[in-house]
Amino acid sequence: RKEVxxxxxxxxxxxxxxxxxxCTYSNSASQxxxxxxxxxxxxPKLLMSVYSSGNEDGRFTAxxxxxxxxxxxxxxxxxxxxxxxxxxVVTPDTGGFKTIFGAGTRLFVKA
Amino acid sequence: SQTIHQWPATLVQPxxxxxxxxxxxxxxxxxNLYWYRQAAGRGLQLLFYSVxxxxxxxxxxxxxxxxxxxxxxxxxxxxxLLLSDSGFYLCAWSPTSGxxxxxxxxxxxxxxxxx
Numbered sequence: 001r002k003e004v005x006x007x008x009x010x011x012x013x014x015x016x017x018x019x020x021x022x023c024t025y026s027n028s029a030s031q032x033x034x035x036x037x038x039x040x041x042x043x044p045k046l047l048m049s050v051y052s053s054g055n056e057d058g059r060f061t062a063x064x065x066x067x068x069x070x071x072x073x074x075x076x077x078x079x080x081x082x083x084x085x086x087x088x089v090v091t092p093d094t095g096g097f098k099t100i101f102g103a104g105t106r107l108f109v110k111a
Numbered sequence: 112s113q114t115i116h117q118w119p120a121t122l123v124q125p126x127x128x129x130x131x132x133x134x135x136x137x138x139x140x141x142x143n144l145y146w147y148r149q150a151a152g153r154g155l156q157l158l159f160y161s162v163x164x165x166x167x168x169x170x171x172x173x174x175x176x177x178x179x180x181x182x183x184x185x186x187x188x189x190x191x192l193l194l195s196d197s198g199f200y201l202c203a204w205s206p207t208s209g210x211x212x213x214x215x216x217x218x219x220x221x222x223x224x225x226x
Contacts, residue, residue, distance in 0.1 A: 034214070042220075043218060043219055043220050045217070087154065097160045097162065099145075099215070101147075101156075103153060104154055
């Protein structure tokens with residue numbers, strides 16, 4: 001089993017749609033969780049951190065479920081500019097600097 | 112504000128040739144530094160990280176090495192490139208903080224093709 005697994009994608013959605021991505025992780029001691037966005041042939045950029053209580057930033061909502069070991073990202077009212085690859089990132093344990101990136105889920109938002 | 116630079120942006124090298132990629136960070140002190148590789152259509156693979164000058168941790172044994180000669184300089188090297196070394200190489204930094212891993216900020220990357 002991979003340490004971090006994401007929905008395979010691609011997701012093709014119309015503008016205005018709501019889309020959700022899931023990411024599962026294997027290490028129950030994992031400490032930090034993030035969603036990054038990566039545009040084609042560009043570097044990843046932080047979209048949002050994921051907190052235990054869940055957090056929201058505009059149209060984006062991130063949730064963490066430690067019991068089931070998954071995190072989710074919900075995008076509401078999708079825009080064309082949301083088209084990108086979304087990367088799930090997990091830090092496996094405390095005191096370490098190793099970060100595990102998921103393979104990413106590609107999103108295409110169409111007019 | 113902090114900025115991170117990588118060069119070169121693209122590189123085409125023959126198999127067996129050496130490699131040197133450079134990354135520098137401005138506007139911060141004592142950052143944690145990282146090297147990642149992303150193969151075509153794949154996720155990011157952590158290669159090395161550094162928490163200080165001369166301190167390098169390797170995550171994946173291979174023909175690559177890293178060095179940190181100065182606080183804000185991180186270099187990725189190879190004595191002999193393999194075809195499998197082709198990929199998108201990304202340098203990242205994160206602030207030194209009480210948490211083990213904080214948000215990472217990526218440089219623009221170097222796209223390496225080994226022929």
